[in-house]
Amino acid sequence: MERNPHVTVFADGDALAAALADRVATALSAALETKERVSLAVSGGSSPLQVHGLLAERPLAWDRVDVVLVDERWVAPDHEGSNEAFVRETLLHDCAQDAQLTGLWSETGNLPAGATIASRAMAYVSQPLDVVLLGMGPDGHTASWFPSAEGLTAALADDASPVVAIRAQASDVTGALTERLTLSLPMVAEATSISLLMRGETKRAVFEQALSDGDVEDLPVRAILRKRPDMWVGWAP
Ligand code: 6PG
Numbered sequence: 001m002e003r004n005p006h007v008t009v010f011a012d013g014d015a016l017a018a019a020l021a022d023r024v025a026t027a028l029s030a031a032l033e034t035k036e037r038v039s040l041a042v043s044g045g046s047s048p049l050q051v052h053g054l055l056a057e058r059p060l061a062w063d064r065v066d067v068v069l070v071d072e073r074w075v076a077p078d079h080e081g082s083n084e085a086f087v088r089e090t091l092l093h094d095c096a097q098d099a100q101l102t103g104l105w106s107e108t109g110n111l112p113a114g115a116t117i118a119s120r121a122m123a124y125v126s127q128p129l130d131v132v133l134l135g136m137g138p139d140g141h142t143a144s145w146f147p148s149a150e151g152l153t154a155a156l157a158d159d160a161s162p163v164v165a166i167r168a169q170a171s172d173v174t175g176a177l178t179e180r181l182t183l184s185l186p187m188v189a190e191a192t193s194i195s196l197l198m199r200g201e202t203k204r205a206v207f208e209q210a211l212s213d214g215d216v217e218d219l220p221v222r223a224i225l226r227k228r229p230d231m232w233v234g235w236a237p
Pocket of ligand 1: 043044045046047048070071072073083134135136137138141142143144
């Protein structure tokens with residue numbers, strides 16, 4: 001197996017989104033051929049917006065799809081920063097309106113307890129995950145595996161719980177929402193199909209740096225790149 005994932009380069013964001021929507025729809029269709037229920041884990045942020053919209057137009061058996069969040073800011077669904085709200089708005093409409101969304105946030109008010117509750121909820125989602133769609137921040141994080149974050153070691157451990165609590169170091173990337181819940185590395189790495197999309201020269205440079213030797217804690221996307229060098233990576237300017 002190749003040591004590093006191959007990067008598929010697209011002329012623009014439209015081409016990247018179209019290709020990734022095709023890839024995800026194909027993977028979900030294949031899984032639906034063999035299983036009663038399938039699972040799709042999606043990320044927040046700006047990159048996946050267009051892909052979600054295209055996926056929602058695909059006539060799949062969405063009522064048999066469990067949509068889960070790769071990560072969540074520790075805010076209620078009525079907060080503007082909620083990934084659950086973002087996914088409901090951008091993906092769960094048109095053909096995909098009947099997909100079952102399992103959020104990560106709960107009213108427990110306590111981040112570690114929230115991680116425990118979310119981990120239990122993941123037991124009802126088809127596993128291993130069939131499709132995971134990742135973004136990457138300009139700081140080299142993916143999911144909510146932020147550099148040097150509290151909880152990062154636990155999230156990347158081989159025996160990690162399905163969902164782990166993260167307290168990130170505040171940065172321009174995290175903004176004020178430094179308390180997060182995230183799928184752990186084993187949950188993501190065991191998925192059948194993993195795709196990462198990124199845009200722009202800055203992220204491309206960070207990605208190339210992540211391919212080099214170095215500590216995972218510095219550029220945590222390294223964790224999944226090294227575990228799953230077969231994963232699909234798409235980039236556009
Ligand atoms: C989040 C996302 C996060 C995202 C990256 C990339 O909660 O913010 O899940 O992990 O994938 O930050 O975000 P952009 O696509 O907006 O650059």
